[in-house]
Amino acid sequence: MTTDTDASGVNSAGTGASQGTSTPGSPAGLRQTAGDGRSAPPAGPRLTRRRILGAAAGLAGVVLLVLLPLLNLSLPGVLPGPTYTPGSLQLLAMCMLMAAAALTYHLLLGVAGLLSFGHALYFGAGVYGLAIILQNLDIPLLPAMGLTLLVVIVLAHVVGSISLRVSGIPFAMVTLAFAQAGSVIVGRNPDGTTGGDEGLSLRTENLPDFLVGVVNTRNLYWLALAVLVAVFVVVTWVQSSRAGHAAAAVRENELRVRVLGLQPYLVKLLIFVVSAVLVSIIGMVFLLLQSGAVPRAISADLTITLLVMVVLGGVGSRWGAVIGGVFYTILDQRLTTLANSDAIDTLPDILRIPLSEPLFILGTLFILVVLFLPGGLTGAAQRLAERRNRRSGTRHSTAASREILEESA
Amino acid sequence: MTAAAEPRPILRIERLNAHIAGQQVVEDVSFTVPAAGITALLGRNGVGKTSTIKAIIGLIDRTGAVELDGVRIEKESTYKIIRSGVGYVPEDREVFSKLTVAENLRLAERDDAPRRQLVEELFPDLVARSGQMAGTLSGGQQQMVSLARALLNTNKILLVDEPTKGLAPKIVAEVAETLAEAAKTVPILLVEQNLHVVRQLAEGAVVLSGGRVVHTGDALEFLDDAELTQRLLGVSADPLAEKSAGKGAAL
Amino acid sequence: MSTVVLLLFTGLGLGALYFLVAAGLSLIYGLMGVLNFAHGAFLTLGAFAGWEVARRTGSDDWGIFLLSLLVGAAAGAAFAAFTEFVLIRRLYQRHIEQLLITLGLSLAAVALFDGIWGTDPVFIQGPAWFKDTTEIFGARVPNDRFVCIIAAVLVLLAMVFFLKNTRYGMIIRAGVENRSMVTALGIDVRKAFTLVFTIGGAAAGLGGVLASHYFGYVSPMLGGSLLIFAFIVTVIGGLGSLTGAAIAAVAVAVLQQFANFYLGGTGDFVVVLALALVLLFRPSGLLGRTS
Structure with a gap:
């Protein structure tokens, strides 16, 4: 959506459609092909090799992360203590969960081009759903999780099918409104079920022992890591599936997908529900890790945090979402520590006030990234690499992520 | 009569390329518009005529050179181009x-x-x-x-995009008359599907296909060449019998 | 009867606040396609600026109240103009990135307000008359409701006059309908962008001062909570429509008040339900353009 006409509602259907369908490729011979040139780039040998290398690096990384609790590594300035200590493991587990949640947001924004401001509703539904069920029913963890999942699936279908009636920015507003309703209900604390502002603490009676208590942070860390890997695999699979390709095509040109005989609405709904289900599972693990449900878990702030992570990492990139999630979580934690430090306290007001507000720094950083680093951290890294190689013909992830952002408008 | 015969064109377009959402809609288009009379920009539906017009005034992203009355304007924003003397009558x-x-x-x-x-x-x-x-x-x-x-x-030039589209025959004639009147004082680049109107008004013709210029020359000569018109515009060879794309013959 | 009247006026007062936020949001979105998440921050800044006027002068008479309205509106307008001119303009036509910028700005601004004024609500005193009530059909309606309603009606009238009778108003109306055609007539539409942001910011800043009297306090979260309802109002009213925003603001707020009272505090929920219904049956909103 780079043209003025296209962007201004009324005309977009007319001009966008006629130009989109009738003059897709440049040479006359290609004009009849309805398929999409961009979503399926020619997979040359170089790409395949890169993919294999990537998978190998990923595998090595996972092995290292699995072993981390057994090692005595220190990363001063990043982790609060050596890697085997509960404090560090807790932070790392939080990084994993946030990275996984950012991945599910990537599925919405980066794959289907859906700018949702209500993703926290499903995360929160996982957190609160499981907490409430464990609190009130005497059933073991797995059935309780299954029950929560059922609730989330219904909820996501209802909200998704209504919100997807609009697209672009109205969609963002509507999802926000629904999530807000959820957040309001939690805050109202009906019949004392949600605990209101105080939140709910996790009832541990029906939980397996190995998931309870600070001594078992290690197990929760492994669980979080497993969730991250699983979510990554599922997201990759969805993205490469027929539905994923269709979603990407819908993002680029809804009309053409309709011409192909697919239902853009159903494709988007499917992605919406899958993403909601995944993030609710992450929410459930979050509950176990935090041993409690807090209102923040269902607030618009959380959705915004996920969006910030995805944009920081680079829209449209899975690794970007992971890196953004980890980077943000650690930075947030470090800045909070910094804000409470003595060094800050002695500064004059004009420096002390901004520096003692982590969100001020993160918000400013975010603005700077949007302004000056399109494509986020991964985009910047790729540009650096390309500058080194000076190889033309490769597609900038910067351009790709800009396009995704424009298409979701 | 032909574009080349004019001393200095009012509009010169050199290697114009334009993209919409990453798709090339105008490819390497070059032509000139003489400083008087009506020049028709022709081609089948969707070959990039409207996009060319929009690219000239910067409504879509473009590269290449656009020269209005000897001044380069391709780097300017739309409102400045218009202010420098372009009248735009959009499609629809x-x-x-x-x-x-x-x-x-x-x-x-x-x-x-x-x-x-x-x-x-x-x-x-x-x-x-x-x-x-x-x-x-x-x-x-x-x-x-x-x-x-x-x-x-x-204005120095008018860019008029399909002014007769969807209009009743009587109104088509009125529009054509107005354009003929206007052309006495200002050169016009006209996109038009109704070949009778083109025949009535246009002196020069530029024909696009697949986003490229495939023919330039005298409008009447082009329209009289039945084989060429058929090939480039896809309309019936006999100009008097053509009823292309449901647009009623107005004469 | 008296309860109904009281609820009605309370709803109208709240609707006035929604309108003051939604008017700017709707015009900004209509003209520029920018969903402005920083609009709540404009409001909060206006509220704190108004509170600072009252605090520094140590006075709570009418003159100071009017001054605080003026200062609040000016603060909101200045912040908004800065936002458009320094941040939004650089990303011309990139609507999602513009939205992201306003999002980052709202995060940063609210955090900064936290740092400057603290996270706890600060309480505010207006002229004593505000706390009095006026009896209408047996209902004792707090006077601050009337102040909100009158202010919002004046703002609405001023905006309508501006849109109908000035050249820039005409450009804005035309731009909401078809921005690219405005530029294709040789008009630099960016001036209208700055103007719309400034006007919207002024209305929000004014709304901030009024909201602080309506609720009795100022807090960094004030804008954020009103913003979400203002979003709902703009969607229900139809994006880009000022009249739509006014009607929807009143409808949403009154509905909310009645549901809160008669349906056991379900006001917020009913509002979201209303939004869902509007979307199901009229996706472009009450007075929105069809897309």
């Missing part, structure tokens, strides 16, 4: 439907001394309807508003 008229006719016209006035009198003489109907919302006008009346907006100012 694009009047502001929630503004009155008078407001539509007032918005378009950019000269110190807009040619209100001329417009009032050309379109007496609009004067009578000046307080009416433009959205409630008929298609033909809306086209008159759109033309009037361009004619209010002193």
Whole structure:
């Protein structure tokens, strides 16, 4: 959506459609092909090799992360203590969960081009759903999780099918409104079920022992890591599936997908529900890790945090979402520590006030990234690499992520 | 008569490329528009005629050179290009439907001394309807508003995109008459599907196919070449019998 | 009867606040396609600026109240103009990135307000008359409701006059309908962008001062909570429509008040339900353009 006409509602259907369908490729011979040139780039040998290398690096990384609790590594300035200590493991587990949640947001924004401001509703539904069920029913963890999942699936279908009636920015507003309703209900604390502002603490009676208590942070860390890997695999699979390709095509040109005989609405709904289900599972693990449900878990702030992570990492990139999630979580934690430090306290007001507000720094950083680093951290890294190689013909992830952002408008 | 015979063209386009959402819609287009008369920009549906017009005035991203009366304008933003003397009559008229006719016209006035009198003489109907919302006008009346907006100012060139699209035969004739009148004072680049109108008005012709220029020359010579017209425009060889794409023959 | 009247006026007062936020949001979105998440921050800044006027002068008479309205509106307008001119303009036509910028700005601004004024609500005193009530059909309606309603009606009238009778108003109306055609008539539409942001910011800043009297306090979260309802109002009213925003603001707020009272505090929920219904049956909103 780079043209003025296209962007201004009324005309977009007319001009966008006629130009989109009738003059897709440049040479006359290609004009009849309805398929999409961009979503399926020619997979040359170089790409395949890169993919294999990537998978190998990923595998090595996972092995290292699995072993981390057994090692005595220190990363001063990043982790609060050596890697085997509960404090560090807790932070790392939080990084994993946030990275996984950012991945599910990537599925919405980066794959289907859906700018949702209500993703926290499903995360929160996982957190609160499981907490409430464990609190009130005497059933073991797995059935309780299954029950929560059922609730989330219904909820996501209802909200998704209504919100997807609009697209672009109205969609963002509507999802926000629904999530807000959820957040309001939690805050109202009906019949004392949600605990209101105080939140709910996790009832541990029906939980397996190995998931309870600070001594078992290690197990929760492994669980979080497993969730991250699983979510990554599922997201990759969805993205490469027929539905994923269709979603990407819908993002680029809804009309053409309709011409192909697919239902853009159903494709988007499917992605919406899958993403909601995944993030609710992450929410459930979050509950176990935090041993409690807090209102923040269902607030618009959380959705915004996920969006910030995805944009920081680079829209449209899975690794970007992971890196953004980890980077943000650690930075947030470090800045909070910094804000409470003595060094800050002695500064004059004009420096002390901004520096003692982590969100001020993160918000400013975010603005700077949007302004000056399109494509986020991964985009910047790729540009650096390309500058080194000076190889033309490769597609900038910067351009790709800009396009995704424009298409979701 | 041909473009090459003119001393200096009013508009020169050199290697123009344009993209919409990453797709190339205008490819390496070069042509010139002479400083007098009407030049037709022809081609089948969707070959990039409208995109070429929009690229000239910067409504879509473009690269290449665009020279208006000897001045390069391809780096300028749309409003500056228009201010430097371009009148634009878009496809589908694009009047502001929630503004009155008078407001539509007032918005378009950019000269110190807009040619209100001329417009009032050309379109007496609009004067009578000046307080009416433009959205409630008929298609033909809306086209008159759109033309009037361009004619209010002193321009170096008019870019007129499918002015007869979807209009009744009688109105088509009126529009053609107005354009012929306007062409006495300002050169026009005209996109038009109705070949009878083209035959009536145009002197030069530029033909696009697949986003590229495939033919330039005299308009009548081109239209009389049945084989060429058939191949490039896909219309019936006999110009008098053609009824292309449901557009009624107006003559 | 008296309860109904009281609820009605309370709803109208709240609707006035929604309108003051939604008017700017709707015009900004209509003209520029920018969903402005920083609009709540404009409001909060206006509220704190108004509170600072009252605090520094140590006075709570009418003159100071009017001054605080003026200062609040000016603060909101200045912040908004800065936002458009320094941040939004650089990303011309990139609507999602513009949205992201306003999002980052709202995060940063609220955090900064936290740092400057603290996270706890600060309480505010207006002229004593505000706390009095006026009896209408047996209902004792707090006077601050009337102040909100009158202010919002005046703002609405001023905006309508501006849109109908000035050249920039005409450009804005035309731009909401078809921005590219405005530029294709040789008009630099960016000036209208700055103007719309400034006007919207002023209305929000004014709304901030009024909201602080309506609720009795100022807090950094004030804008954020009103913003979400203002979003709902703009969607229900139809994006880009000022009249739509006014009607929807009143409808949403009154509905909310009645549901809160008669349906056991379900006001917020009913509002979201209303939004869902509007979307199901009229996706472009009450007075929105069809897309």
